Amino acid sequence: MATGGSLEEIAEEDALRVHWYSLLGKLLGAPPDQATLDQLRRLSGDQSEIGEAIAALAAAAAKSDPKGLDREYFDLFIGVGHGELVPYGSYYLTGFLHEKPLANLRQDMRRHGIARADDVSEPEDHIASVCEMMAGLISGAFGAPSDLAAQREFFDRHVGCWAPRFFEDLEAARSAAFYMPVGTIGRLFMAIELQGFEMAA
């Protein structure tokens, strides 16, 4: 996980953002194992819309098992040919994989000192990858933590322009049971992120 930076050195609100980006990256990068499910089921939320989504995730984790989740993950994101969803920025932005948005992302990754992990074969604009990148830019896992302006630029170019639509699709996907509240949390988190960036502008 791209959380290698020292979280003590960044502000409380930024550590919070790193944690949620990391969690989204983890859950969307691979189906969760039993240890992760055991931790998720202990989460609780307040009465807000976000709190209710977190409670729904905890309830979904309690009802899920790794074998069923392997299947759900496959149906949603991999499939035969492709899954119910195609979780890549280039696809969302152009209708095709490996288009210009991926080239732009690779360029910006290089600039920020980010490389694809050696054993990963899928394109870098996977939703889990860009969540990990945001976490790492905020925490400083790839070098010095990026300032808010740089975070926002990366967010606008590679996350904010498609991930909100992806999370809405995930929330509504036929195959999504465990992943439905993940979609809700992602959608709400994107809205909070955008509003947070606006406040600093």
Add this chain to the structure above:
Amino acid sequence: MKKDEAQSLDRRAFLCKSGFGLGAAGAVAAMVAREAGATETELATGGKGYTETAHVRKYYELARF
């Protein structure tokens, strides 16, 4: 107080008091911390477990001596 300091405090309050900051924040932090801790151990021992979730890493300039 300067304008940008006030903005930064507003933003902190906004994020920390959102549903993402209240209640669940500690538990999520613990999950992520455990993950990061495991990653360091696995890295130290040459284990591969962490690569199941890590899609990206720091770019190492191979040409540098």
